[in-house]
Amino acid sequence: MKMDELFANIKQNNFDNIYLVLGKEDYIQDKVVKAFVQCIPEEERAMNIGQYDMESNFISDALNDAVSAPFFGERKLIIIKHPVFLTTESKKSKLDQNIDDLINYVANPEPTTIFLVIAPYEKLDERKKISKQLLKSATLIESGYVSDEDTLKEVKRLIAEKGCTITKNAYELLKIRTEGKMSLLLNEISKLTLLANETKKITEEMVNRMVTQTLEQNIFDLGNLVLTDKITEAIEMYNDLILQHEEPLKINAILIGQIRLLLQVQILQSHGYVQGNIASVLKVHPYRVKLALQSCKKYRQDFLSLKYLGLVKLEEQMKSSQKDARKLFQLFMLGFFSRK
Known part of the structure; x- marks a missing residue:
């Protein structure tokens, strides 16, 4: 179900028994939860809304709440968060959940309860x-990624509410630092508008000062140095990351993922796929695909494959030998692990 259709149904008090919100965009998830909360009268919310985090609550408690009658109201809202048992990571869960009871409930839901997963x-x-x-x-609601157009529109609206504007370069840097994720991007707006309180203009320098790079973004920069064979700069940056107590295997895994994405994008593009299709097939944020499309034009597929295999061999050496990770990375940059 599309978001517009969902919100129209909620406005008309037209509800299904069970909804599944699937995807990694927090912004959309929050909008969906708020919309459902609003459909419960404010004076009834304390008794008729239950929120259960599957990392700390038992599903049996949520189901007992779901099957009980609404308290002086028409319906109840039960919200299930972090249902890790639906994924391949369920073995990491600290709680032993009774999944059979949930299966039975899903097959026979309580008609006066909105069950939101x-x-x-x-x-x-x-x-x-x-x-x-x-x-x-x-009813499946995919909390996929917000389009560039809608993201820009929402950012401008929120900034305008504070009487501010944002320069094009500042917005582009903000997108890079937040990886184009609407929820992360919006979290930074309040800080930036506060900083721009006097000038009323958010600049690139402000974004650079206030919005820090994540480890993945630092390694993205490292990956660019690797792919352009800037040996000295790459080794220096790698050593800096190690001094910041970053794990060598984690750094290597992110580098492998970065180059794998370039290869995947390059291959799909050669088969006629465009940005939106590629993002959907690979299940990655469209902004990451956009950056990958810009980058992969610079490199031949055999060159990327060689770098990718070199990083795989580097990982094997890290796991199987006692050699210092920094020394091994130097050997990689010198082409030792890329030799056929």
Whole structure:
């Protein structure tokens, strides 16, 4: 179900019994939750809204709440968060959840309860019975990524509310620093508008000062140095990351993922796929695909493959030998692990 259709149904008090919100965009998840909360009268919310985090609550408690009658109201809202048992990561859960009871509930939901499952994952493990049952029975709302056009519109609206504007370069840097994710981007707006209180203009320098780079973004810069064979600069940056107590295997895994994405994008593009299709197929943020499309024009596929295989061999050496990671990375940059 599309968001517009969902909000129209909520406005008309037209509800299904079970909803599954699937995807990693917090901004959309929050909008959906707020919309459902608003459909419960304010004076009833304390008794008729239950929120259960599956990392700290048992599903049985949520189900007991779901099957009980609304307290002096028409309906109840039960919100399930972080249902890790729907994914391949369920073995990491600290709680032993009674999934059979949930399967039974999904098959026979309480008619006076809106059962809302927030699954902040790219996809579910469809081999599991509960995942199959949910996808079959629930109304699916995909909290995919917000388009560039809608993101810009929302950012400008929020900034304008504070009487401010943002320069084009500042907005582009903000998108890079937040990886184009609406929820992260909006979190930074309040800080930036506060900083621009006097000038009323958010500049690139302000974004650079206030919005820090993540580890992934630092490694993105490292990856660019690797791909352009800037040996000295790459080694210096790698050593700096190690001094900041970043794990060598984690750095390497992100580098591998970065180059793998370039290869995947390059291959799909050669088969006629465009940005939106590529993002959908690879299940990654469209902004990452946009950056990858810009980058992969610079490199031949065999060159990227060689770098990718070199990083895989580097990882094997890190895991199997006692050699210092910095020394191994130097050997990689010198082409040692890229030799056929």
